[in-house]
Amino acid sequence: MNDRDTLLGDIRVLDLSDEKGVYCTKLLADLGADVLRIEPPCGHPMRDLGPFVHDEPHPEKSLYWFHFNTSKRGITLNLEHADGRAIFGRLVRTADVVVETFSPGYMESLGLAYGTLKEWNPALILTSITPFGQTGPHKDLAGCDMVVQAMGGLMFLAGFPEDPPYRLGGSQAYHSGSVQAAVGTMVALYARETTGVGQHVDVSLQESVLMSLETAVQHYDMRREIRTRIGREEPVVPGIGMYSCADGHVFSYVVAGFGASWDVIVQWMESEGKAGDLKDPKWNEVWDLITNFRQLIALANDPPRLMARLQQFGHIHGLLKEFLAGKTKQQIFEEAAARRIMIVPVQNAKDIVESPQFQALDFLTPVEHPELGRTLQYPGPPYYEISETAWRISRRAPLVGEHNIEVYADELGLTRKQLAALKSAGAI
Amino acid sequence: MEQGTLPFEGIRVCDFSWFAAAPVATKILADNGAQVIKMESATHPDGIRMASPLTPGKEEGLNVSGWFNNQNSSKICLGLNLAHPRAKDVYDRLIMASDVVVENFSPRMKDRLGLNYEDYAAKKPDLIWVDQPMQGLVGPHRNRAGFGAVITPLGGLSFLSGYAHRPPIGTGTNYTDYCINPGQLAVALIAVLRRRKKTGRGQHIVMAQVASAATILETAILDYTVNGRIQERGGNRIAHASPHGCYRCRGENRDCTVVTSLGPTPGRKNERWCVIAVFNDAQWQGFRRALGNPPWTRDPRFATLLGRKENEDELDRLVGEWTATHSPEEVTALLQKEGVPAGIVQDAEDILVRDPHLMSRGYYVYLDHPETGHSAYDGIPYKLSETPGRLSRPAPRIGEHTEYVCREVLGMSEEDINLLVVEGVLEIG
Numbered sequence: 001m002n003d004r005d006t007l008l009g010d011i012r013v014l015d016l017s018d019e020k021g022v023y024c025t026k027l028l029a030d031l032g033a034d035v036l037r038i039e040p041p042c043g044h045p046m047r048d049l050g051p052f053v054h055d056e057p058h059p060e061k062s063l064y065w066f067h068f069n070t071s072k073r074g075i076t077l078n079l080e081h082a083d084g085r086a087i088f089g090r091l092v093r094t095a096d097v098v099v100e101t102f103s104p105g106y107m108e109s110l111g112l113a114y115g116t117l118k119e120w121n122p123a124l125i126l127t128s129i130t131p132f133g134q135t136g137p138h139k140d141l142a143g144c145d146m147v148v149q150a151m152g153g154l155m156f157l158a159g160f161p162e163d164p165p166y167r168l169g170g171s172q173a174y175h176s177g178s179v180q181a182a183v184g185t186m187v188a189l190y191a192r193e194t195t196g197v198g199q200h201v202d203v204s205l206q207e208s209v210l211m212s213l214e215t216a217v218q219h220y221d222m223r224r225e226i227r228t229r230i231g232r233e234e235p236v237v238p239g240i241g242m243y244s245c246a247d248g249h250v251f252s253y254v255v256a257g258f259g260a261s262w263d264v265i266v267q268w269m270e271s272e273g274k275a276g277d278l279k280d281p282k283w284n285e286v287w288d289l290i291t292n293f294r295q296l297i298a299l300a301n302d303p304p305r306l307m308a309r310l311q312q313f314g315h316i317h318g319l320l321k322e323f324l325a326g327k328t329k330q331q332i333f334e335e336a337a338a339r340r341i342m343i344v345p346v347q348n349a350k351d352i353v354e355s356p357q358f359q360a361l362d363f364l365t366p367v368e369h370p371e372l373g374r375t376l377q378y379p380g381p382p383y384y385e386i387s388e389t390a391w392r393i394s395r396r397a398p399l400v401g402e403h404n405i406e407v408y409a410d411e412l413g414l415t416r417k418q419l420a421a422l423k424s425a426g427a428i
Numbered sequence: 429m430e431q432g433t434l435p436f437e438g439i440r441v442c443d444f445s446w447f448a449a450a451p452v453a454t455k456i457l458a459d460n461g462a463q464v465i466k467m468e469s470a471t472h473p474d475g476i477r478m479a480s481p482l483t484p485g486k487e488e489g490l491n492v493s494g495w496f497n498n499q500n501s502s503k504i505c506l507g508l509n510l511a512h513p514r515a516k517d518v519y520d521r522l523i524m525a526s527d528v529v530v531e532n533f534s535p536r537m538k539d540r541l542g543l544n545y546e547d548y549a550a551k552k553p554d555l556i557w558v559d560q561p562m563q564g565l566v567g568p569h570r571n572r573a574g575f576g577a578v579i580t581p582l583g584g585l586s587f588l589s590g591y592a593h594r595p596p597i598g599t600g601t602n603y604t605d606y607c608i609n610p611g612q613l614a615v616a617l618i619a620v621l622r623r624r625k626k627t628g629r630g631q632h633i634v635m636a637q638v639a640s641a642a643t644i645l646e647t648a649i650l651d652y653t654v655n656g657r658i659q660e661r662g663g664n665r666i667a668h669a670s671p672h673g674c675y676r677c678r679g680e681n682r683d684c685t686v687v688t689s690l691g692p693t694p695g696r697k698n699e700r701w702c703v704i705a706v707f708n709d710a711q712w713q714g715f716r717r718a719l720g721n722p723p724w725t726r727d728p729r730f731a732t733l734l735g736r737k738e739n740e741d742e743l744d745r746l747v748g749e750w751t752a753t754h755s756p757e758e759v760t761a762l763l764q765k766e767g768v769p770a771g772i773v774q775d776a777e778d779i780l781v782r783d784p785h786l787m788s789r790g791y792y793v794y795l796d797h798p799e800t801g802h803s804a805y806d807g808i809p810y811k812l813s814e815t816p817g818r819l820s821r822p823a824p825r826i827g828e829h830t831e832y833v834c835r836e837v838l839g840m841s842e843e844d845i846n847l848l849v850v851e852g853v854l855e856i857g
Contacts, residue, residue: 051655067650133789135788136785142768144707146674149703150702156775159594164674164676166590179608191812193625200812201810202813207789210806212603214495215480217792218481219480220780220781228686228688231597253574297478346587346598348587348659363639376653384634387633
């Protein structure tokens with residue numbers, strides 16, 4: 001697997017992750033690392049997660065499994081069996097990285113503490129991803145994506161103040177933890193080039209989402225202000241917020257100095273006879289105010305002055321709202337972009353797949369599934385170009401135990417007889 | 429602060445990036461030892477320098493934004509007016525003296541500044557170059573600029589977040605700017621740096637921020653391309669757990685200042701919520717024990733996951749009645765004692781000064797900045813046992829390191845520096 005045209009072709013990763021860390025190993029695998037996806041003998045429980053191909057629940061048809069295990073090879077191994085652990089020990093000696101997401105202390109209880117792995121392979125990097133990290137009073141708390149999004153502050157910032165907080169879609173705590181773990185693992189791999197030794201990378205999902213609180217912590221630290229969710233169905237400042245349209249919603253971000261501003265928007269509305277009285281010079285001082293970045297920020301920090309403006313803002317906002325309501329979201333996107341106005345559609349999966357921009361970026365990536373007799377279209381690379389070592393999905397997710405023979409017999413030199421014995425003992 | 433060798437010591441980054449996603453990526457390099465040289469001027473500052481929160485009483489300054497400072501720890505700043513016709517003489521020299529170049533302009537602006545990888549790589553083949561425009565360098569939308577606030581809706585996350593009956597208002601932040609975009613970029617960039625050690629050659633990395641954003645939607649894209657289904661947002665509910673929600677708790681009822689859509693407003697700290705997640709029947713038994721087995725929890729309709737899913741509205745109402753009489757800390761302690769995933773919906777105060785766990789792990793780092801004083805910075809969310817990174821300095825003031833960079837990195841004479849300052853090419857902060 002030492003493919004010279006891949007970025008991480010010389011790196012082997014043993015993947016013991018569940019949902020919390022499985023995106024970390026996908027990131028490494030799609031950059032060419034040889035990721036050995038280790039599953040219990042009966043298959044990983046992640047295979048039970050839907051949706052499924054044609055909604056047919058089956059361990060080899062989970063789209064969740066497919067999506068997060070691209071470019072990996074798969075072996076079955078029972079770490080709770082002594083023979084399984086012995087084989088794991090042999091694999092550790094061939095590996096550069098182990099990624100695991102067990103509760104703190106579990107690996108140790110199996111005799112697989114970092115210290116032991118390090119004795120077997122001093123260059124090994126062990127990356128541990130848990131809800132709260134390996135140390136501290138909350139290290140043993142039970143966590144899931146939602147609990148981490150709550151404890152990590154993301155939920156307090158998302159949504160409308162009149163509704164209960166919600167978790168962001170797409171398991172963002174798991175994604176964030178996996179991304180940060182991949183960064184930490186790469187830093188450790190880079191450092192190893194100089195030091196020659198590995199290290200333990202401790203990733204807390206909670207800490208992984210904190211940077212995404214944007215300025216909330218700094219608001220509190222510097223000004224004792226608590227940021228909360230401020231979503232509104234009607235934006236306060238016209239042009240900054242969400243608007244309904246004929247087939248969904250658009251998000252408008254007409255901010256001073258970035259793209260065209262209100263003179264262009266009013267012309268656009270005027271061209272369809274929908275500018276109302278906005279051409280009247282009486283509005284000039286309002287345009288001056290809301291097209292000046294600094295003044296706008298000062299206004300946003302001065303509630304009484306902002307309140308005094310609400311009637312004017314509401315009038316402008318109402319006309320814009322009416323103007324946009326009759327158009328489709330893609331129509332608004334095109335017409336706004338032609339005028340360099342920053343209004344974008346709130347896109348769903350279909351919009352993304354059909355978007356000419358995503359098509360130009362070759363976002364969809366075909367992956368063959370011979371067992372299904374078809375090629376499935378996967379979401380593509382986060383980076384669409386790395387000039388000499390392209391991102392790619394090298395293979396579909398592995399079937400249960402698909403590479404047992406390749407790894408155990410061909411690489412480790414176990415005989416078929418030994419493999420049969422290990423299988424009946426429940427070790428692989 | 430302890431001194432140890434950091435992994436990227438000796439790596440120099442010529443950093444044209446501004447606003448958020450790319451600067452957060454270069455922060456990763458800087459906090460791990462790279463010399464990241466940011467270029468801006470008071471004439472054309474990084475716009476985030478003007479954004480809230482600003483140090484009270486110093487709101488007019490360019491060095492007092494907590495937002496900017498947090499994203500630019502460990503970096504230094506060359507005061508260079510990129511719009512000046514002679515600026516290119518300076519940044520060309522800096523590029524040739526660097527290992528990595530990072531820019532996140534729109535392709536239009538990038539071309540105007542003459543920042544084309546090929547031109548420089550021809551002269552310096554070991555150069556690593558990152559373009560991180562919002563939409564990519566190709567395609568019909570390539571010149572449409574924007575922020576994380578529009579990337580989140582464009583990339584599909586807003587549509588999947590929130591309650592089914594409510595509009596897709598999104599994350600409340602420029603979400604993809606802080607972890608997803610910069611983290612994915614850093615993974616590729618560090619891998620390319622590592623490969624360069626072996627091959628001696630640099631590479632060109634291009635990241636389209638919208639594409640990056642659309643890779644973290646779990647199965648939403650695949651479910652559409654395979655099953656033709658458009659996944660919808662479903663609030664806090666998920667298919668394989670119940671209850672799985674956010675519930676109001678007893679408030680503290682004390683004064684505080686809340687940043688609402690109308691700005692900072694006097695409020696009460698009574699917005700307190702918890703989350704509870706019950707994935708299996710064992711956790712349901714734990715949930716019942718934590719509540720002291722009240723009669724409603726013995727209702728046979730709630731005995732199985734299927735039954736709880738079918739009666740979820742009523743279940744959520746009853747759970748909410750219980751949580752309303754407790755603080756989120758009490759709810760969390762009672763449920764966690766029984767092994768049930770539960771937590772506090774923490775606000776920034778909870779996180780910075782009341783979370784004993786985060787404090788014991790020392791995630792937030794306090795640095796002394798000459799204009800903003802002693803203030804909290806996000807630390808490093810991956811703890812490396814042997815080469816832990818460190819925030820080596822607070823964010824730079826604008827032009828703070830002009831003389832240092834010109835003299836020590838570019839080898840310019842005092843006379844040359846002064847001349848460029850007089851001409852308005854360089855600024856000394």
